[in-house]
Amino acid sequence: MDEQRLAQLRKKTLLLPQEPGVYLMKDKSGTIIYVGKAKSLKNRVSSYFRSVEKHLPKVYKMVEHVQDFDYIVTDSEFEALVLECSLIKLHNPKYNILLKDDKGYHYIRVSKGPYSRITAEKQRTDPDSTYLGPYVSSMVVNETVDEVVKVFRLPTCNRRFPEDFRKARPCLNYHIKQCMGVCTGKVSLETYQEALQEALEFIKKGGSQSVESLTKKMEQAAEELDFERAARLRDRLRAIDRVTQQQKVIAYNHASLDVIAVVQHEETVYLAVLVFREGRLRDKKSFAVDYFESVDHVLLEFILSYYQPGDDIPAEVFVDRDFEDREMAAQVVSGRSSRKLVITVPQRGQPLQLVEMARNNAAQELARKTSRTGRELTAVDELGQLLGMDRPPAYLEAYDISNIGGQTIVGGMVVFENGRPQKKYYKRFTIRDQDGPDDYAAMDQMLSRRLERYLHHEGAADGFERLPDLWLIDGGAGHVHVARTVLERYGVQIPVFGMVKDSRHRTRAITADDREISISQSRRVFALVTAVQDEVHRYSIEFSRKSHQKSGMTTRLVSVEGIGEGRAAALFRHFKTYKALCEATQEQLAQVKGMNRTAAANLYQFLHQNDEKD
Incomplete structure (x- = not known):
């Protein structure tokens, strides 16, 4: 990124007014590449040229091409919205939504x-x-x-x-x-x-x-x-x-209704529009648009682009999420029609079922292009909405601590990508230098080591080189506090939440600080979080049992003359299991790194001392 150019643009933003209006981003040829509206021109436009490295990839790419910008001050935010629509239609900017239905004639x-x-x-x-x-x-x-x-x-x-x-x-x-x-x-x-x-x-x-x-x-x-x-x-x-x-899917008061739902994936947003007329499903349309700014902005711009004068504009539109300027969008579209348009966000009953149907259709369109099931992708999208995230947690990590008898303390990290476990990225942590069971201290050590590996991975593709979209911690508010403390210590930003279980050890809710977020209302989110919590618990307890067993066998081996902890660890690294160790010959034992013939003979005699009795 050209720092000199950014400095000039930042300087120009200082002269912008704190008033509503429309801004036009231009490239080096003077072509308008993006049109946006703002409540405060100064705040909005200056945000593009601050902390550029933290922008979404599409925003970063647009800012790379911005050579200059212009602006138009309006009397109100509503006027800015109307003007933005007109300018987008006039200039067809590269980075604004240009709708293309995926169907032919x-x-x-x-x-x-x-x-x-x-x-x-x-x-x-x-x-x-x-x-x-x-x-x-x-x-x-x-x-x-x-x-x-x-x-x-x-x-x-x-x-x-x-x-x-x-x-x-x-x-x-x-x-x-x-x-x-x-x-x-x-x-x-x-x-x-x-x-x-x-x-x-x-x-x-x-x-x-x-x-x-x-x-x-x-x-x-x-x-x-x-x-x-x-x-x-x-x-x-x-x-x-x-x-x-x-074919009567609904019995609704209005003769015409559209239902719009959105599913995000990486840098693309998939939208489905279900068209109901006279209480019947008449059509389904699917769109894929580049993910440029927030989903709120995508939904707003989509509605303003989709409903044009002369189109069959319905009396009511259901959307699957609330978004800023929803009422103003309804006003703008109403001005293009002979009837008043109402945009609502259903919360219950049959309208909510229709929204879920539309979201499932959007997810199915995404699934068709990503080799994932619509159920998995919808669950990830709904989880992101529930947690108030800007984008779905497509790549998440979950952590759990397990100990047996306070002696063997270990941690497990599992990875889910687009709703599916990615076992090749699972990690195990042996908690070091800890005398007794302390889940908080163990969690601190495990997360710290994970971030250390991220900061010093030096290009190694071992799974630690990538930061997740979300951390889920098996535990309550205390565990979440520990995780956030670790993130602050390393200067890393990752949304973090806890997974809480009930008295029967079943997933109950997600916790954030001192409040709980219910997940029972969404079957898909409940199933996903339960699967993540069960998987990280299984993985960590399995490692704990193996470590405990290995620790017990190590204790037995160090009782043999000439075998210390170092040689015992080398033997298990070489033979993997106690059974393989017992089946080894004296010569094979002696060939292990760090062993000698005397120690091998003593160990062989120890392992087979009961053979004659048997």
């Missing part, structure tokens, strides 16, 4: 001929066919086609009509009343085309208008005593109602 095809078919297509390949669309969502197209062929009992088979009349028995769809059975030759062309036109009307006008039209036709047919046609129309109305009930 899709079409509904109506084939040519007397017995036309309705199908879902990705491209317009047949010039003789009629196409409806384009639609940006494959989900909309596929579900719409599936609906109409079932409701109006249109054929989906590969048979050609009228060439294939009565050439084979009707398929299963005919027998389960999902096809009118054109292949039987008993359905007139007039009847088929009537059903086809009603299906196209259903697609073009929607369910409610189609129901109204079919109802009028049914009543007219009954008045004309055409009971067969009236019955056929009645069956279609019932089919529409049945399909509607099957």
Whole structure:
């Protein structure tokens, strides 16, 4: 980073006013690369050029390219927000959110001929066919086609009509009343085309208008005593109602609702938008945007970019988290529509379930690109939200102390990355120079040694060279205090929390200082924290038992003439287990580093002194 350039930019920020406004970052060619708004221009803009090394990678990269900046003072923060939207749309800055849906265009095809078919297509390949669309969502197209062929009992088979009349028995769809059975030759062309036109009307006008039209036709047919046609129309109305009930996900007061949820991963934010209209899920859209500043800012900028004048703007939007300027964002979008938009953060009941559904969809999109399950990624994301972290703890370390009888004191460190244990990074610590059991002192020593290895790893890729996003300590507020004291001593910043168990040794909550954070409300977070706590406890107690056993065997070996603690340790390093030691020959014992023939003979006799008795 060019320090001279940063110094000039810092000097320029001193002249900025403490008023709301919009700032424009420019590169060396004068191109605007980022537009932002601020409550206080001086505070916000100057923050970019202080402690640059602590910025997120994307922010750091943007600051690297900033050669100059300009600003516009506004009368209010709301005016700044509106102006920011206009300038982003005008300049398309490189580091602002530029939305790109991950879908291409899709079409509904109506084939040519007397017995036309309705199908879902990705491209317009047949010039003789009629196409409806384009639609940006494959989900909309596929579900719409599936609906109409079932409701109006249109054929989906590969048979050609009228060439294939009565050439084979009707398929299963005919027998389960999902096809009118054109292949039987008993359905007139007039009847088929009537059903086809009603299906196209259903697609073009929607369910409610189609129901109204079919109802009028049914009543007219009954008045004309055409009971067969009236019955056929009645069956279609019932089919529409049945399909509607099957796909009715919510019963909400508003006729239109969008649900937006966010999942973070490294430098990317994945968003899912579930579109509900007339109480039914009509569409799902997925977006991936670069993680530039806070998630609050990403969500704000996404909403302002997503809802543009002329779009189908809903009456209400659910979001999975609160964010700064939420009410102002609703005001700005409302000004682009003929109706007032309300943005809310559901806390309970069915609305909360819809938000969780959207978050799961965002997590599934992330999982598809990262080879992780949506459940794991959602758990990590929700844990970060629960702990008030700026970003999810994708890489976390957990610590536990274990001792047996106050003699063997050890510690264990386990690592979880994106919700999965990474056993290759697990570490064991033997607590040194400690006479009795003191968990706090042992925790201090273990964490201190971990940070020492980080500060002096000198490029070694042993797992210690990377700082985690989160420390979880198996213990209460006292253990958390010890961990924070160690972090302050070494000048390292890592969020740290404790994992508390109940009287039955089951995970109960997360502790921070003198308060507890309940995790029972989120099943995914509860499962993740429980898995972490169980794993670090298993790992440390397993090491404790092995160390205790080894300590006991070492005590037995040092009773042999010529075997001291150094030779005993060398023997176990060489043979690993007591069983392998017993199976070794006298010559093999003598070959261990530090041993001689006399000591090997004494040890061999000690190990096999009961063989003759047996």
